[in-house]
Structure formats: C-alpha cells, structure tokens
Amino acid sequence: MSARVAVVGGGWAGMAAAVTLAKAGRKVTVHEAARHWGGRARALQLDTPEGPITLDNGQHILIGAYTDSLALMRSVGVDVERALLRLPMALRHADGTGLAFPDLAPPFDALAGILGARGWRWRERLVLLAWATRWRLRGFRCDAQASVADLCASLPPRLMAEFIEPLCVSALNTPPEQSSGAVFLRVLRDALFSGRGGSNFLLPTCDLGRLFPATAAAWLQARAHDLRLGSRVAQLQAQPDGWVVDGERFDAVLLATPSAEAARLAGQAADTLADMQCAAALRQWSAGAAGLAHTAIATVYARTAEPAQRLAPALPLLALRSGPGAPAQFVFDRGHLGGPAGLMAFVVSASAQSRADTETQVLAQAARALGWHGMQALATVIDKRATFACTPGLQRPGQALAPGLWACGDYVDGPYPATLEGAVKSGMAAARALGAATTA
Numbered sequence: 001m002s003a004r005v006a007v008v009g010g011g012w013a014g015m016a017a018a019v020t021l022a023k024a025g026r027k028v029t030v031h032e033a034a035r036h037w038g039g040r041a042r043a044l045q046l047d048t049p050e051g052p053i054t055l056d057n058g059q060h061i062l063i064g065a066y067t068d069s070l071a072l073m074r075s076v077g078v079d080v081e082r083a084l085l086r087l088p089m090a091l092r093h094a095d096g097t098g099l100a101f102p103d104l105a106p107p108f109d110a111l112a113g114i115l116g117a118r119g120w121r122w123r124e125r126l127v128l129l130a131w132a133t134r135w136r137l138r139g140f141r142c143d144a145q146a147s148v149a150d151l152c153a154s155l156p157p158r159l160m161a162e163f164i165e166p167l168c169v170s171a172l173n174t175p176p177e178q179s180s181g182a183v184f185l186r187v188l189r190d191a192l193f194s195g196r197g198g199s200n201f202l203l204p205t206c207d208l209g210r211l212f213p214a215t216a217a218a219w220l221q222a223r224a225h226d227l228r229l230g231s232r233v234a235q236l237q238a239q240p241d242g243w244v245v246d247g248e249r250f251d252a253v254l255l256a257t258p259s260a261e262a263a264r265l266a267g268q269a270a271d272t273l274a275d276m277q278c279a280a281a282l283r284q285w286s287a288g289a290a291g292l293a294h295t296a297i298a299t300v301y302a303r304t305a306e307p308a309q310r311l312a313p314a315l316p317l318l319a320l321r322s323g324p325g326a327p328a329q330f331v332f333d334r335g336h337l338g339g340p341a342g343l344m345a346f347v348v349s350a351s352a353q354s355r356a357d358t359e360t361q362v363l364a365q366a367a368r369a370l371g372w373h374g375m376q377a378l379a380t381v382i383d384k385r386a387t388f389a390c391t392p393g394l395q396r397p398g399q400a401l402a403p404g405l406w407a408c409g410d411y412v413d414g415p416y417p418a419t420l421e422g423a424v425k426s427g428m429a430a431a432r433a434l435g436a437a438t439t440a
Contacts, residue, residue, distance in 0.1 A: 002027045003251040005434065006243070008233050008265065011039020012420055013408045014256030015216040016072055016427030018225070021254075023075075024435045028225045030217075031245070033232035037214045039258075040386060041420060043207035046301070046379050050340075056208045057381050058299045059332050059345040061170070061317075063089075064200035065190040066421040068428060073212050076219040083211055084202040085337060089113070089191075091166055091319045094370050098162055098319060105196045107136075124156045128163065131155065132192075140189035145393045146181035148172075166319050166329055169349040172417045173295050173387040180392045186415045203316065205338040236265045237272040243404055252404040252434050256427060258385065259397070259411045263290035266401055278402050285407075289397045292411055297386035298351035300328070300362040304342040305374035310335065318370075320346075326365040327351065327358060343378070355380050387418030399430045404437070406430045 003026050007018045010032030018028045036042050041060055045052050062069060062084065073080050088109070090100035097119030101109040110132065114125050131152070142151060148168050152160060165176055171187045172179045191199045204211050217227050236253065237244040243253045255262040267286035273279040304310065311318060311333035322329045328346040335341040346362045353361065359380045366372045388396075388411045396413040399406050408430035409423060416422030 004029070004249075006031065006245045006248075006250040006253045007256055008236075008245070008253065009039065009256030009258075009261075009409075010034075010037045010213060010217070010227070010229070011256060011409075011423065012041055012069075012213060013410065013423040013427035013430075014039070014254075015213045015220075016068075016424040017254050017256055017408050017431040018220055018427075019072060019076060019216050020428045020431035021435060022220055022223060022225055024431070026435060028220065029248075029250070030220070030225070030227045031231040031233050032227075032229050033257075033261075035230050036209065037217045037229070038209045039213070040383055041208045042213065043209040044381075048378065053340055053343070054207045055301055055339075055379065055381075056204075056299075058297055058383055058386065059330075059347050060204065060208060060420060062202040062204075062420060063191055063198065064202060065194040065198035066202070066419075066424075067194070069212070069421050069424045072424060072428070073215075076212070076216045078210075078212060078215050083204065083206050085205050085316070086197070087201045087203065087315065089199040089201055090315055090317075091162065092118075092315060093162075093319050093321065095119075101199055103197075106193050106198065109196075109199060110192050120158060120162075124159055127156060128159050135185060135188065136193070140185040142181045142185060144180075144182055147392050148176035148179040148181050148184045150392075151181040151184070152176065161321070162319070169329055170347075171419065172390045173297060173349045174389055174391065175350055178389065178391055180390050180394060180417075182392070183390050183415070183417050187417065201317070203332070203337055233265065236269045238269055238274070238402070238405075240274070243269075252406070252437070254430055254434055255401070255405070255407040256409060256430075259289040259292050259388065259409065260385075262407050262409070263287070266405075266407070269402070269405065273402065282402050282405075285397055285401055288395070289407075289411070292396075293389040293391075294385040295387055295389050296351040296382055296384045298327075298348040298353075298355075298358050298380060298382040300346040300348070300359055300380045301334075301378045302344050302346065302363060302366070302375045303378055304344060304372055305376070307342070309370070309372045309375075310342070320365065320369055322348075325361055326369070327353060328362050328365055331366070331370070344372075344375070351382060355382055358382065390417040399426070399433065404434075406434045 101113035
C-alpha cells in the first residue's frame with residue numbers, strides 16, 4: 001500500500017512537496033489553514049467602483065535561473081511562456097540611467113550590460129567588472145560572517161546605490177549592512193552564470209495563485225489526492241509506527257507552514273515522542289524556528305490619473321532611487337502584465353513604516369521621481385513576516401526533524417534566501433528525502 005503523507009501548508013513549498021510526493025506514488029493529504037492556496041504568494045480580490053480586480057498579496061518577480069520553479073509549473077500544466085513575461089535584466093531609472101543586460105549568453109550579457117550602463121563613469125564600470133571577476137574566481141564564496149556591505153566596502157557609491165543595493169534588498173529583503181554576503185553571492189552566481197537567460201526577469205502576467213499553487217491543487221485533485229482548505233492543524237502526535245494529525249493517522253508528515261506555526265507543531269509533537277533524545281532535538285529545532293527574525297515587504301497598488309502616466313510595454317518596471325521619504329525600490333506597470341490599464345505596483349522591501357505612512361510617501365515619491373501627480377491609492381498590502389532576516393552566519397533550521405517528520409519552506413537550511421525558488425527547492429528536497437525514507 002502506498003504511504004500516506006500529510007503536508008501541512010498549501011503555499012509554494014507545500015504544493016511543491018505535494019506534487020513531488022504524488023509523482024513518487026505517495027498518497028497525499030494537504031491541510032491549508034486559509035481559504036486559498038499560495039501562502040504568502042497568492043491572489044486577492046479588490047472591489048473598486050469599476051468592479052472587482054485581481055491583485056496579489058505582494059508584487060513578485062522571478063528570474064530565469066529559477067529552474068526548479070519553472071519545471072514544476074510546466075509539470076502541472078502552467079503555460080510558462082504565457083504566464084511569465086521574460087525580459088533581459090534591467091535596473092533602469094526614469095531618467096534612462098542604469099544598467100540593462102542584452103540577450104546574450106553569460107558572461108557576455110553581464111559584460112555588455114556593465115560596459116553599456118548609462119550614467120556610469122568608465123572607472124565605475126571597470127571596477128564592477130573587476131569585482132565580478134574576483135567573485136567568480138573565488139567560486140562566489142566568502143566568509144560566512146561577511147555582510148554584503150563587507151563584500152562591497154570599496155565599491156564606488158553609485159555602484160552600491162544603483163546595482164548592489166537594489167539587488168540585495170529585492171533578493172534578501174534586508175539592507176546590505178545586515179544581509180548575508182554568502183547567500184547574496186549564491187544568488188549572483190545562479191543569476192549570472194547558470195546559463196543563457198538565467199539573469200532574465202520573469203514577470204507574472206496572471207495572478208500568483210494560477211501561476212502555480214492553485215494550478216497545482218487542481219492537478220492533485222484530478223489525481224484523487226485529498227486537499228483541504230480552511231483546515232488548520234491543531235494537534236500533531238507521534239506514534240510508534242507513524243504520526244497522527246488531528247486524530248488521523250499518516251505514515252509521515254511534512255510541515256510546510258511559516259516558521260512560527262511549524263515551531264508550534266514541532267514543539268507539540270516533541271511531547272509525544274518516546275525517544276527522549278529525539279524529543280530534545282525536536283524541541284531544539286522548534287526553538288530555532290520560533291527564534292527567526294523576520295522583515296516586512298509592502299506593495300502599494302495605485303492607479304494613475306492620466307493615460308500618459310504609463311511605463312513602456314517593452315520595460316514595464318523601473319528601479320526607483322529610495323531613501324528617506326522615498327521608500328519604494330521598484331514600480332511595476334500591471335497594465336502590461338494582465339491587469340487594468342493604469343494600475344501600478346510600488347514595492348517597498350525591508351519595509352519599516354506604517355501602512356498610512358508608506359502609502360503617503362510612495363505617492364509623493366511617484367510625483368517627484370516620475371511626475372505622476374494625482375495618483376489614487378487602491379490598496380497597500382504589508383506582510384510583516386514576509387521573509388526571514390537573511391543575516392550573516394545565520395543558522396537556519398534543518399529539514400529532518402524526527403523519523404517520518406520533515407519541514408520545508410523558504411526559511412529552512414538551504415542556499416537561497418526567502419524567494420519563491422527557495423520555497424520550491426525546499427519542498428521538492430524534503431519530499432524526495434521523505435519519500436526515500438518511507439520507501440526504506
């Protein structure tokens with residue numbers, strides 16, 4: 001008989017794990033506490049005077065190097081070429097300055113992009129090329145305690161402000177002074193040297209639910225797996241031959257919830273383990289997961305006042321110069337990404353302001369930086385626990401908790417920061433390890 005596995009959590013990690021387990025012949029039951037699939041990357045509905053529109057609970061971006069996410073999307077029936085707008089990496093500002101990569105094979109895309117950066121002095125371009133070469137020769141490795149600011153201490157201020165900082169806060173959601181240099185270099189390595197198109201920006205043209213989790217749920221249901229929305233797991237108990245989830249027995253359990261909820265369930269399960277050494281280790285894991293610090297991301301959705309206030313279809317995002325009173329780092333024209341014309345999404349990584357202050361400052365920033373006066377704010381979405389703080393030397397919780405009990409999520413030990421690819425990789429890895437263990 002096929003092993004029964006409970007996946008607790010229906011976000012990107014949980015659905016990646018569920019699909020992987022299903023493909024391996026396991027019988028899967030997915031518990032999701034919310035009434036929708038996707039976790040922190042999901043669709044939401046907003047009522048407007050013109051009618052309801054579909055937004056996301058935060059503007060997301062993928063890159064071409066996210067090979068596991070792209071492969072998994074295709075495997076459940078997502079038409080990736082239609083669902084994602086692929087663009088060469090560009091960090092352009094409203095005045096036309098900044099960096100844009102051409103569509104070339106690596107490393108020639110980065111070389112041409114850096115040499116052709118607008119508004120940069122030749123010395124600045126050559127310095128960045130020299131540093132990129134040095135990082136590559138070192139295998140994109142550094143001391144585990146080094147921050148991104150440490151890595152880039154001698155870079156010119158313009159390079160920090162217009163290249164390093166935007167990449168750092170968008171990938172790690174923490175400022176360079178607080179971000180892990182080792183994780184940042186891994187992201188750079190995969191983006192710049194994983195093959196042609198690895199550095200491309202992939203912008204969703206459908207809502208995040210349809211992009212993967214909701215589509216994966218339909219794929220699983222079509223194969224007779226048990227998916228339960230609005231099902232928050234209250235109790236997790238160990239048995240000699242498996243686990244009990246709210247009174248229902250399973251051969252194995254995979255915790256795919258946010259870290260705080262996984263810590264609650266793991267701590268609860270530890271009290272039911274007969275093996276005292278295993279129970280102590282599980283309590284230690286629970287404490288580590290509960291102790292992770294988190295950072296916030298805000299997305300301000302606003303509508304422009306005039307048809308002329310749009311971005312070009314060929315480049316529907318711009319980098320913004322952030323600072324005091326100007327919190328947003330990027331703006332996306334959702335009108336070119338499947339949304340209504342004039343809908344913009346301003347992204348504030350490492351957000352620290354209140355909702356009202358964030359909204360007010362972003363609208364003022366749009367007026368100053370883009371000349372977009374009279375914008376109407378539609379919604380401001382702030383996820384206060386959007387990502388774990390990816391700091392230097394951080395010891396992230398592991399995936400193996402106890403026999404038959406595993407965890408996955410963008411916060412568990414792995415090479416990536418809190419990204420969609422990090423979540424997907426974690427879910428797939430945990431499912432494979434769990435599958436191998438239950439087979440053995």
